[in-house]
Amino acid sequence: ILNVEQSPQSLHVQEGDSTNFTCSFPSSNFYALHWYRWETAKSPEALFVMTLNGDEKKKGRISATLNTKEGYSYLYIKGSQPEDSATYLCAPSNTGNQFYFGTGTSLTVIP
Amino acid sequence: NAGVMQNPRHLVRRRGQEARLRCSPVKGHSHVYWYRQLPEEGLKFMVYLQKENIIDESGMPKERFSAEFPKEGPSILRIQQVVRGDSAAYFCASSPPRALRSTIYFGEGSWLTVV
Numbered sequence: 351i352l353n354v355e356q357s358p359q360s361l362h363v364q365e366g367d368s369t370n371f372t373c374s375f376p377s378s379n380f381y382a383l384h385w386y387r388w389e390t391a392k393s394p395e396a397l398f399v400m401t402l403n404g405d406e407k408k409k410g411r412i413s414a415t416l417n418t419k420e421g422y423s424y425l426y427i428k429g430s431q432p433e434d435s436a437t438y439l440c441a442p443s444n445t446g447n448q449f450y451f452g453t454g455t456s457l458t459v460i461p
Numbered sequence: 462n463a464g465v466m467q468n469p470r471h472l473v474r475r476r477g478q479e480a481r482l483r484c485s486p487v488k489g490h491s492h493v494y495w496y497r498q499l500p501e502e503g504l505k506f507m508v509y510l511q512k513e514n515i516i517d518e519s520g521m522p523k524e525r526f527s528a529e530f531p532k533e534g535p536s537i538l539r540i541q542q543v544v545r546g547d548s549a550a551y552f553c554a555s556s557p558p559r560a561l562r563s564t565i566y567f568g569e570g571s572w573l574t575v576v
Binding site: 384392393394395396399437439447448449450451452453454 | 465492494496502503504505506509516517552554556563564565566567568569570
């Protein structure tokens, strides 16, 4: 099982603030890095999948970067809105197609 | 959630009873994953299955827990002689075959309460 660390564990920001969180993972046997958004009482929803070192993906106000050599990914949210409140999970997958999730960063955006 | 169906959504069992949780993957997906979310914790990997095979069960407790994904029918996560500590949300996810870059799609979870 891969040891995946996400920080911070939780975050409270004001509406309009920009924020970012970190996902750290072992770089050996790495194949892809996945970000998911998980709202309470719902199922996790895929945001991004990235495979190449230096990859950057963007979806609206949310973007992510990947550094496979040092084993980390950043997720950025620009101009946070209350509807962005959720837990953000990252999961590296290896060449065996196994996904191991971090414990997530819980984001609360205060109106 | 792209069609992963889990049932039951909520299950209450007394200590010592058996719990069976079912997962029907997205049509055409042959890979199934089970995760457990304990209160105040994230998603913990339990087991990864392909049709008729267990690929990785390193996250599953050695005793009382078992999983299968038969050729026909849903994947089943079985918990025998449940204890209070088994109370959790159990999430199933599926992915297509040979799709290393594919995301996995989650069901809405099954909430097990042991009383």
